[in-house]
Amino acid sequence: MQFTQRTAQSTSLVMSGHMQQAIALLQLSNTDIQSYIEKEAEENPFIDVAAPARALPSLPQSGGAIEGDDPASRMADHPLSLYGHVAAQFDSLFADPHRRVIADRFLEGIDANGWLCDPLEDIAADCGLGLPEAEEMLRIIQTVEPAGLFARSLAECLGLQAEERGMMTPLFRAILANLPRLAAADLTGLARVCGCTMDELRAALKELRSLNPKPGADFDLGELNEREPDLIVTRGASGWQVELNRSTLPAVQVDEARAAEITRDPATRDYVGERLGVARWLRRAVEHRNQTTLAVGAEIVRRQSAFLEHGPSHIAPMTLADVAAAVGVHESTVSRVTTGILIVTPQGTLGLKRFFSTALPGKAGGTEGGASAAAVRHRIQRLVAAEDPARPLNDADIASAISEGGPTLARRTVAKYRDMLNIPSSFQRKRRARLDAV
Structure with a gap:
């Protein structure tokens, strides 16, 4: 064995800080991009955030003209959410401000179905209550309408509704205590443990089916709080067209005039040069992100025109490599761009990832002619x-x-x-x- 030293030249790609940030921007939605730009603008005096270019159009429902989105009209026609419905009842139910704050902690713990998903022990600890006090508070909160809200189990949810309707008989209580037998369709065993005849059980089950196991699901889930789509598909004279949703994507503008004025002072020249370079890079990075997103979206729409026309049963087989080769970027770039991006189509608003699907073998055994x-x-x-x-x-x-x-x-x-x-x-x-x- 012997040790030798050799000198050789090689080239390699080193990920600079700007390159890492540019890659990270590819994965952000329009809303996230907006937040990122606004945060940078707070720290950089040479970055101006331009107002959105236009409002999001709504797709025509029956061949009508496309109209601009009116947030005020949407707000007026929007049904009350579950949170707002319960909060309005809390205002009249709890006059004491301290108890009202505690009630809000319970409200934070319910899911979209109206069930209390946070453990009662955690809520009691957050509010500085003992478990008996939290139980008493929960019993008061469970009196809100509709009955069944803030239940911790299916039996409790149905029991609250049965109590409110005057249906809680000993037989009904026994059925709720044996719901696993009902789920297993063991009606004979259920009748035996409840001590009733099959006819009596059928009558009770008919009443049970009139109850709602998800009382919160009938309310609006807060559509106004959902983020807008990032891409918009419309049908033009030359076919399907894709464009960025500028209503949620501000443009980055660099205040060159202000920078030139401040640069005259030698004491601030280094700072201005560094901040101005960051602002120019951010403008280029956002423009590149938008161009890449638009190119990937356009290629996906081109390949999925049958889906746009006829619906989910006509999604064509498509992989990340297919789109990457057509657009001229790396497969990992397509993966990053399509992560978290929403596109509004005549078939609904979908994530771009939904369009990628492998091909199943066709009649000849290969993927040619196979469906996705x-x-x-x-x-x-x-x-x-x-x-x-x-x-x-x-x-x-x-x-x-x-x-x-x-x-x-x-x-x-x-x-x-x-x-x-x-x-x-x-x-x-x-x-x-x-x-x-x-």
């Missing part, structure tokens, strides 16, 4: 929705039905996609249908 996995999953949903509840389709039936007019599909593939869609098995669906028929 996303389109097949949509067909599975439609087949299950249209099936006879008393005779649901099993996985083999679904695979055979899809394979007749589309790609070759194995039973295990149907089972995998069914699990992804949270669709129960044919046995579970049949059991549920039998339970609903009682």
Whole structure:
């Protein structure tokens, strides 16, 4: 063994701070970009944030003209959210400001269904209450309308509604205590543990089905607080067109005149040069991000024109590599750009990631002529929705039905996609249908 020294020249790409920031900008949505620019403008006197160029248009519903979005009219027509509905009742229910603040902590703990998802122990600790005091406070809060809000379990949610309607009989209470047997469709065992006849049980179950297990789901979920889409698809004279949603994306402007005026002072020349360089880089980085996002979005729309025309069952197979090769960027760039980006289409507002789907084998065994996995999953949903509840389709039936007019599909593939869609098995669906028929 011996040690030797050699000198050689090589080139390598080193990730500078600006390059890392530029890559990070590719992953941001329009709303996040706006927040980032505004934050930079607070620290850099040479960055001006221009106002949005235009409002977001709404897609025509029946061939009508596209009209500008009017936030004031949307606010006037917007239904009251669950949070606002409950908060209005708290205003009259709790006159004491301290108790009103505690009630707000309970309100922060409910989910979209109206259930209390935060543990009561955590709420009590946050509010400085003992557990008995928190229990008493919860009992008062659970008197709000509609009944069933702030429940901690399905049995409690249905029980609150039964109490409010005067339906809480000993039989009804026994049913709520044995909901797992009801979920398993074990009606004989449920009648036995409740000490009732099958006719009495059927009558009680009919009343049970009139209750709402998700009382908060009937309220608006706060649509105004959801961020606007980043890309907009419209049909033009030459076909489908894509543009950036400028209503949420401010332009970056550099105050060159102010910089030139301040640069005359030698004491501030270094600071001005450094800040001005950052401002110019940010302008270029945002423009590059917008151009890349627009190019990727346009290529996706070009490949998915059948989806725009006919819906989810016509999503074409498409991979990140396909789009990257067409746009002329790296596959990782497409992945970053499509992360978190929303696009509004005639078929609804979707994330760009939803359009990427692998191709399933066609009749000849290859991917040529095969459908995308996303389109097949949509067909599975439609087949299950249209099936006879008393005779649901099993996985083999679904695979055979899809394979007749589309790609070759194995039973295990149907089972995998069914699990992804949270669709129960044919046995579970049949059991549920039998339970609903009682």
